[in-house]
């Protein structure tokens with residue numbers, strides 16, 4: 001899940017999503033035995049194994065590190081022991097690691113240090129040079145986001161060919177990647193991107209990504225610091241220093257895939273959880289919890305000799321924290337006929353948050369201002385979860401498909417999706433605390449993406465409730481006779497436009 005930056009609730013863009021059409025429900029399936037067999041103790045046994053792996057590998061299980069390789073070995077061993085044939089799908093990805101924190105300071109006419117952070121996939125190096133603002137910064141900011149600073153090549157004054165120069169760019173409209181590509185094309189040696197200045201967009205620009213390696217150092221700034229620098233450039237020459245110290249290199253990582261021995265492979269339910277953590281911590285809630293629930297469900301389905309009507313493909317994705325790269329690689333590796341054999345994706349990313357809410361992905365678009373949900377069939381998947389919880393007397397809340405997790409590449413090709421989420425860095429509202437208990441005004445997971453995301457950072461009540469619901473949904477979709485659609489079919493929807501409208505690519509904001 002994404003990093004620290006917060007976002008106004010109305011700002012979520014999901015332009016590629018399609019309106020929901022009426023359709024029939026899947027069958028009621030008795031999932032009692034499986035739910036009784038997927039226990040908190042069974043889930044915690046995997047969590048403790050993942051914690052030990054992190055302890056033995058510098059406290060991380062990030063893709064491209066030995067902790068990930070050990071996590072892969074553990075999941076493979078457990079699946080094989082349960083009787084699965086296991087496939088490891090390797091792929092190369094851009095590994096990114098910040099060695100020391102980024103710096104940003106004004107060198108002249110004043111000496112001023114600024115709070116800063118590198119953008120994910122920033123280039124590495126120290127550049128001291130003249131700061132040049134794009135021609136179209138919006139100062140003061142308008143009430144609603146409106147800046148398109150740096151979105152067009154012509155927004156940049158061509159940089160000096162001989163003297164180092166640093167571009168000053170305001171957030172807004174297009175992606176950070178597009179802005180920085182334009183700065184590089186205009187000849188700049190580094191870039192500072194400051195927040196846009198609208199409500200919710202004033203703090204230090206943080207938790208944002210360039211999506212792939214950039215040629216120059218790129219750091220963020222708050223709106224106030226950006227304005228101060230902008231005004232200085234309008235008064236006379238300003239020199240700044242931008243410093244980043246980063247490892248950007250290609251490494252190999254992998255997805256782990258195991259198919260149920262029985263079930264129709266022309267109707268496959270892909271049940272996924274990302275296996276990697278961030279570099280900063282062991283990732284026991286994010287996403288040891290989803291990993292452990294999916295793994296335990298796979299094991300118990302074999303033990304109970306459950307014969308699915310549809311094939312179930314259990315998938316443990318790599319490099320989610322680098323931008324959904326494992327699930328993206330998997331979907332991209334399939335031909336159109338292969339994609340059409342997948343009629344659903346279930347995604348489980350964070351199921352044990354200490355201050356949890358029972359979030360269900362908003363397949364029917366009921367919580368979206370424009371009523372946009374997931375691809376056709378997603379509403380029915382959402383109902384599988386909400387009907388189940390309602391039957392248990394447990395409340396649920398919808399959460400948007402905004403590109404934050406591995407369902408993204410699936411819904412981008414029109415595959416219906418759904419799943420659960422217990423909450424990350426956002427703060428629990430008073431309304432939610434009244435329904436779910438816990439603490440209003442505190443994050444759902446105060447250890448999100450930190451070293452303290454350990455086995456002490458889990459709600460066993462959340463693991464119990466959401467683990468049972470996950471097992472229920474897997475078995476229901478695996479054994480239902482009826483499909484999602486009124487004609488009884490289980491077809492995947494045709495390919496739709498890529499998810500250009502998302503605010504996120506995995507753990508980071510992209511615009």
Ligand SMILES: [Zn+2]
Nearest residue numbers: 001286287349
């Ligand atoms: Zn996650």
